[in-house]
Amino acid sequence: MTSTLATGYDPTSFESRLYAQWEASGVFAPSGKGEPYSILLPPPNVTGTLHMGHAFQHTLMDALVRYHRMRGYDTLWQLGTDHAGIATEMVVARNLALEGKGETRDSLGRDGFIARVWDWKQHSGDTIERQMRRLGTSGDWSRSVFTMDPMAANAVIEAFVRLHEEGLIYRGQRLVNWDPVLKTAISDLEVLNQEEDGFLWSISYPLSDGSGSLVVATTRPETMLGDSAVMVHPDDGRYAALVGKTVTLPLTGREIPVIADAYVDREFGTGVVKVTPAHDFNDYAVGQRHGLPLINIFTPEAAINDTAPAKYRGLERYAARKAVLADLEAAGLLVETRPHKLQVPRGDRTGQAIEPYLTDQWFVKMDGLAQRGMELVERGDVKFVPANWINTYRHWMENIQDWCISRQLWWGHRIPAWYDAAGNIYVGRDEAEVRVKHALGADVALSQDADVLETWFSAQLFPFSTMGWPDKALMAERGFDRFVPSSVLVTGFDIIFFWVARMIMATDHFTGQVPFKDVYITGLVRDSHGQKMSKSKGNVLDPLDLIDGISADALVAKRTTGLMKPTDAPRIEKATRKEFPNGIPAFGADALRFTMAALAGPGRDIKFDLARAEGYKNFCNKLWNATRFALMNVGDASFEGVPAPVTDAEKWILAQLDRASAEAAAHFASYRFDLLAQVLYEFTWNQVCDWFLELAKPALNGDDPAAAESTRHTLLHVLESLLRLLHPLIPFVTEELWQAVAPKLGKSGSIMLQPYPQPGQSAAAGYARADADIEWLKALVSAVRRIRSELGVSPAKQVTLLLRGGSADDAARAARFDAQLRFLCRLERIEALAGEPPAAAPAVVGELQLFVPLEGLVDLDAERVRLDREIARVAAEQDKSAAKLAKFGANVPAAVVEQEHARLADWSGKLDALRAQRARLG
Known part of the structure; x- marks a missing residue:
């Protein structure tokens, strides 16, 4: 390593060189000595690039790792990346389209497409790891685990089989978040609820006995084709006599009951709501309470299926909406249409509206696991920092639902379940085990479940799948007993539910350990205005651009490429060029890291x-x-x-x-x-x-x-x-x-x-005495330098310092630090003063009075004239500001009034300082 220094600081000249030397030397690996200290890296998506949230959290983790390594701990930072099922499939499918060869996911077939994914991962999927190195990540790369690696995949299969054998995994038909573009169930984390402008339509539902009608309001009129009931509040006297009767569902002719349930808000609309259990999560719960039929009206692509009247079949959901509204209006049943703000759930990957959809999926029973997970945190086995985040954890655990773990994708851990021709399900570690376990001969045809497990299922196992579980030899080799539980998990509050809680439950269930002792919860990195960073806003910052710099043109190109709405590009380019006319300079990794820590x-x-x-x-x-x-x-x-x-x-x-x-x-x-x-x-x-x-x-x-x-x-x-x-x-x-x-x-x-x-x-x-003495010296030097600055005395000009009063300690210190004071303050001499000083600039340090005589430093007459002129100018400005405030009426914005008060305070402060300075000159 270098032993000489360049004349100027240039981080680009040594940062990459030093990292290569560190990694090659093996210093990132555990030493095998000292008390163990380990951190588990939240595995970033292999599709991704380093974003500001990564840079923030990785900086904090790396600081902890380096600190404990220097403290002599046996330090392990367990690295890894996540296969990111949905994101990766989308990236590879997009790449196929860009190649222009006509190949698609479906044309390649499952095996062909997965082969292309592995090829892409091998050549391009390590981008984020290269970027992590640029930031200074000092983790043990030799132990890095990809969630589709054989060791991690073996843990996933084992966990699934064991949970199924214990009766904690089951297959059933339930309502899930469904992305009609990806044609798969997705988790709550992948759904973004956005407030949007829409409409509220009021529709008349005739009572079947002809005695009148009930008016219901809905934001999704097409789903009425799947209604199972209409509902009122049990204490709503307006409708008490109608409960138990039926209405004729418009456009279908089906009779559906009028039911009563406390879920209804009597103050909303007419106090009557439609119930569509197969297409609304709240309605699903109502349907379960009242035994209502589940009528699914959508195909996986969100088109109307064959359960609806023939004229609507095959229509895309929004086309069906138009047709339904037109037919209701023609029938005189559309009572009212009015604008309405509503929350629209959209898939974070596709931007499409998510449908609550009834399908057969695999689920994990969560009640018992959640109770145990809550106990572990409540008794302090896992500690949240800051401590208040335990409330978020507790709220979710107390309201937990069974977990949908299956996804209708190809890339991921395929579910280890097989079906025979009759639809019987057999779960095992592989097909051979299934056949032996269930005595199935070669004549029984089996087909493996086409679904894969959602990414969070494998992620929950990360604390111990990275340590070789369930292979005891691998666990010993990788140090399971030494590094589990890890010391701390550094992560964001937004995945307490989806990852932190599940790791606590899974690690305890399978290993009898907690996954980590502390959970340090970080905030989210936003832009300088407090806005969330997003491509649509055009305010995304790439940490690598801050480290190595980027031109304005390149930054514009990066921010406007791949926008969901290309029409946003001109706005984003204009804002970017205004904010970064010269691009972003290279700050280096250290400056970025220190910034992250300071924030x-x-x-x-x-x-x-x-x-x-x-x-x-x-x-x-x-x-x-x-x-x-x-x-x-x-x-x-x-x-x-x-x-x-x-x-x-x-x-x-x-x-x-x-x-x-x-x-x-x-x-x-x-x-x-x-x-x-x-x-x-x-x-x-x-x-x-x-x-x-x-x-x-x-x-x-x-x-x-x-x-x-x-x-x-x-x-x-x-x-x-x-x-x-x-x-x-x-x-x-x-x-x-x-x-x-x-x-x-x-x-x-x-x-x-x-x-x-x-x-x-x-x-x-x-050294307490020396400490106090030097603090005195600093205060005195600062006071003299402040006087010199106020008077505009040249740094080369020597001045006289007069001292008056003070204690015996002050006198002793002045004598002992005579040489230092002369050097640091550019003093010609230091004298004790008994009487009144001549015209001089004063200061006070404790009980000691300081004076710097003005004679010879400034032209006193000229300085008096200058100060008088400046005092008059500042006083006039002060008067203007005061008069302005006096004229302000009640309609003046508070921000304007506050700004003027600040101006007045500023002018007043300047005036006081000038008058004090003038008084010193006599």
Whole structure:
């Protein structure tokens, strides 16, 4: 590794090089020594690319892993990727269309299409892993698991068979979310509920006895073809006499009952609703309570099927809606049509409206598993951070439904169930086991279930399928007993239901362990305005573009390619060119990582602002320049061990280092990465770079060889310790700088394997006196520098400092720090003042009064004239603002009034400062 530093900080010159060296050296693998510490990576989709949520969570995980590795733990970051059934099928199908050879999913057939998926995965599916490396992910790539790998697939089959044998998996007909484009059931997580403009249609349902009619309102009139009842509230006196009668369902001639159920909202519409159990989840529950028939009117493509009257059969659902409405109007049964806001469930992959659809699917019984999963969390075996997220977990577990685990796809883990000609179902690990288990001869034809398991089924097994379960030899080889449960799971609140809860239940059920001890729940990364990042909004940021930079043209092309609505492209291009006229500069991985850590507060939303990334790139540059300064001042000298400080400045910075180390440890333990970043930023920028480098200069340039030598040693020691403190957050620049600093302290290897600084490792606790003295010195230097700045005194100009009052400690400190004060404040002399000062700029530090005489620094007469003129101008502005506020009426927006109050406060503050400055001149 390099031992010399370039003159300027350029992350692109070393980040990729360093990562390749780390990975090749094997430092990411568990050491086999120390207490185990493990993290399970939420496996990203193999189809995907690194997005800002990934960059955020991966930064936090990597910081934890690097920190514990440096603490001497036997550290494992278990990596992996998910096969992402629906997403992958869509990507490969789209690629087939783009090839223009006429091949489709159906024309290739199941085996041919799956072969193409594997081919695509091999050549293109590792994109996200390459991007994770660019971010600095220090996980053990040699152990990375793809959820379709043989080891993981074997766990899936075993889990399914065992659950079926235990009576916890069954096949049945129930209502599911159905995507009519993909023609598969999908999970709640894959459904986006969007508020849209629609209509509410009121329809008259004639009573079968001819005594009148009931008016119902619906947003989906086509589904009335599948109605099983109309329903009123049992306490609604308007309709009490009608309960038990029947109405004639318009357009079908079927008679359906009038029933009573407390589900009805008496205040909505007429207080009468239609019940369509096969096409509405709430109606399904009503139908189960009242024993209503389930009438499915849709095909898998959401066209009207043969259960409906002949004239509607084959019509697509929205075409059927138009036909139904037209026929109702012609029959005089369409009472009213009015605009209505409604929530439309849409598939997140296709954008199509999702249908509640009645099909035969495989389900997992969840009641018992959920009760056990709740017990484990309530008694503290698994802890949520922040703790309030247990309420979200508890709410879902207490209202859990049986889980639909089958998907009508080809890519995924095929369900290990076989059917004979009579439709009998046999479950086993493979067909051979099924035949032996059920004594089925070769003459009995069997066909395997065509469905696959949904991705979350395999994902729930990830904590132990990655450890070789159920193969005991593999489990021993991969360290199941050592690394399960893992130490912490870092994930978003949006998948507490779909993944976290299921991992807790599954890991306990199959292994008797919890999957992890802590669950650190992060917020969602949004744009700088708090908006969710999405392609349709055109506000997506690719973390790789922030790391390596991107031109404006390339950014526009990326944001406008593949839009669901191509008509959005002009709007997105205009907004992008306005926000990023020059594209996005290369900030480097470290600046992005520090930004992510600094934003990782305990709230839900994380507003990402590029200005923060720019600021933290400057932070890395500051660290780079500080290291170059230290190396230049140390020269060829080298040191070993902990320094024995001579000067107060050294003792002070060692005490500050001890304090920063203690705070860093506390913030790592509590997952407060925002506070960690704040502490390390403050210590680096203010204490080390701004103050200690300045306080060291008098000793480095002075006449005391012992002080100079000691200061060089302390400077190197503090800088090397600082690099280790910062390494988990900004690994690249700290490694590059450490390679230049470490040899001078007799250290070698990689910073990754160095001990993380711990409090109490030096005599820093005994430096309280020096700590207090230097804080006094800092306050006095700051006061003098502030005076110089206000007066506009040239940095090269020497001034006089007069001191009056104060304590005996102040006098002793002024004498002891005479040389430092002269150097740092550019003082010609320091004098004690007994009487009144001449015309001078004053300041106060504790009980000590400071004065800088103005004679010779400024033209007093000219300065008086200038100040009088400026006071008059600012006073006029203050009066204008006050008059404006006085004229504001009640109709002026509150924001405008607030803005004017802020202006008035600003002018008033400036005026007070100017008058105080003028008073000093007499």
